[in-house]
Amino acid sequence: MPLTLALWSVAALLGVGGIAIALNRSAAATRIIYGLCFGLSLLLFVSAVIPRGAVALTATLPLGLPWIGAHFRLDVLSAFFLAVVNLGGAAASFYAIGYGAHEKHPSRILPFFPAFLVGMNLVVLADDAFTFLVAWEFMSLSSWALVLAHHEVAENRQAAFIYLLMASFGTLALLMAFGLLAGSLGGYSFTAIREAVNEPWKFGPVLMLALLGAGSKAGLAPLHIWLPLAHPAAPSHVSALMSGVMTKVAVYGFVRIVFDLLGPPAFWWSIAPLTMGAVTAALGILYAIIQSDLKKLLAYSTIENIGVIFVALGLALAFKANGLALPAALAFTAALLHAFNHSLFKSVLFFGAGAVQNAAGERDIERLGGLIHPMPWTAFMLLGACLAISALPPLNGFVSEWLLFQAILLSPSLPQWSLKLIVPAVGAVLALSAALAAGCFVRAYGVTFLGRARSEAAIIARETDWWSIAAMSALLALCLLVGLLPSFMIDTISPAAKLFVGGRMPAQAEIPWLSIAPIAESRSTYNGLLIFIFIGISAFLTARAIHLFASRVTRRGPAWDCGYPDPSPLTEYTASSFAQPIRRTFGNLVFVARDHLDMPTPGDTRPARLGVEIRDRVFEGLYAPIARGVGFCASQLNKAQYMTIQGYLGLVFGALITLLLTVAIWP
């Protein structure tokens, strides 16, 4: 029943895409389409959360290749991700009812938005490699079209091109991974792959291909380069979906292949996700902290969070391979919970960034400032989301981080020496990136919303519409709820952990006072609800007591600023000066950052100038040589265009001979 409902809803979403084309010229099209998307996403969400039996539901439709058909399956893992996808999808659709009204060319977005939702839903429902890959490609292409929505800007065209390249590369990697898994007999249904016993040599290549394929979509370094280009280019509700939800679909792909299809793991499988995850987390947040484009900053922060998720998955693999079921369940739960949490707060952040962009016509935080005065609601929502993403209690980001740290604390029991050395270092990198995330979001929030307006645009900004505020507040309320009552989420994930890593955490909802205690023996507990109540009560009582018994006289005056306040906003601390100490501390290692100071000699009246040079090592070291190589090959092949007729005939003859020889020699 839930699966049928889900498939019908997906079909209806596809139909909504068709309606969008038909309604092309209608003024009400935006509201109708997004309203329908909202309703259908809610239906899909319901189909993911209504209680099912323990057995996975399956369905086969006579679509696709005639002798295979399309297989769909709803098990605990796909139900979890189906809920993540459609919660994000519903929120983005609802937000877009208001936000979409600002769009100049809605017909460039409306048909592709439902298609994008269809793609993501089908990926998590697919139960054979063919359906999975088609859905995956559908998701990539429809989001590519959405990135191209504002194609009049040259930057967006380039972003879309790079996105398309990376997406094709990812699909190619997944295609080969499934090809290896299916073997020579070509059993492409997941059931057949699960039952087949793989030869040991296949594990390494399939793992690597899955990391490359899913990692390129999720934003694992060094395959992350398209995220900071494509996410800002798309309209904000689409950026929220791409950053908050599509990256989770990629995580699903990785989990499905490595934890489910590939068979029982060996310990060395965990090394690549652990190290790549840690590098991704550190690199992502260090890049985020120096960005001044709000949406680019958020995209880099997504990369950081993906790194955290992959570290947790790597730990789960390591524990599972060593038969430590309980720690494996803990790490796996931390990974899924963080994926869920990230989809919530990152959507709020992108919604807020979209609201700011509409209100001020500006995404560069160096030209914003003081938006808390004209946009109090958006400012409040974003403050909550910034707290959540910085992993601060009592919000949800802290809970998943806390679970992950608890899992790391259990890893001395891993017997392998390589893991004993890697895991503490990974833990330190995670702690570092969590602390840097707080700095990054203090900077982003402080420069955008606090202080004084740095430009005319920031002064005339107005509060965003109520649809957007409602979407943001609903997601933020969920962030708070998950932070205060994490036990219910943990219990929701635990059947998936049981299925994929073979262990489950103790049931959390039965622990008194709704605390969470992942490992009974260590007696480490956390209770967000109590801490929230304590902070709330003590803050309230203190404020009351002071207003009753001490002074409550307040006067407004000019800022003190050590006696020399300057009315010009030019004297405010800027975003780049805020990042300067951190850039100086970590920058030489990561960005090869250099400051150039041009100081005129005394008597010279020209202004002093400070230039900062930052280089992208990943791009220069990896992608630039590849691009040069492709360019070189293309220019060599170009010569083939200007040959004589004899030359061409010779080429054809040579090719024929080579092929015949190959056939003759082939055993």
Added chain:
Amino acid sequence: MAIAFDVAAQGLQMATVLTLAPCLVGLVRKVKARLLRRRGPSIFQPYRDLLRLLRKETVLAENASWLFRSAPYLIFATTWVAASLVPTFAAGLLFSWSGDLIAITALLGSARFFLALSGMDAGTSFGGIGASREMMFASLAEPAMIMIVFVVSLIAGSTQLSEVAAHMLSNFELRVSFGFALIGLAIVAIAENGRIPVDNPATHLELTMVHEAMVLEYSGRHLAMLELAADLKLLLYLSLIACIFAPWGIAPAGADLRLMAYGAAAYVVKLSIGGFSLALFEISTAKMRVFRVPEFLGAALMLGLLGTLLLFVSRGL
């Protein structure tokens, strides 16, 4: 009856940290002054300062938002809750399990988050410089703290402070990693509380201040709240060091009144020793340049990492 006693003990803990915190700061100032051959103000001077601030009117910058006005209470409440989660005179109090050492670290992170934001709210350059430097220090101090938490909890088998104290009391042994953690925690405590050599709480010399730069625009009752929160934070770190590295005297869970009184006496002695050592350390060193601080904190991070690695390699180290 038992529950009433538990609630009273928990309330007493919250009241203790609140009343002792300004006194501790007064003690450090007094000892510093005496060591510099000055008489110095009475150790109760911080209370008088707070009362005076509370009675004064509050001047808000023209540009200040609601965040600026509510942040002092949030910062104070968060720090107070964090400080009450650290066992002082007794372990295993009624709500001691609601947050562990990681949660305490993160609660201090929340307080810092709001403090840095309120520094940026007035839109002055000093507020920005303070916030920026504070977050830079925190970006190293917080991971260092987490690594120290790792060391401590790998030894004690729990991140819960009451459990850690109980473990240390029952089987205390000298370990290399334990020494690393102590040095690291001391460095973090100095940096987080803005003491010399990282920051100077007594200065208003513009280019060197960090904490003072963030609270520059605050006055009256708001400033009183922030001062009290800063005092509480110092007390928290000293209690933390005392609880982990010198847990002697702490009343175990379910102890009676006599043991708790004994624990309280031991706690006051420990705090005095801590305050005295801090003052001694502060007068024997000079403030360092801002860009030397990352190296100082990096040492703490490396010590924490090294300690964790040692424990991963062998449980006995």
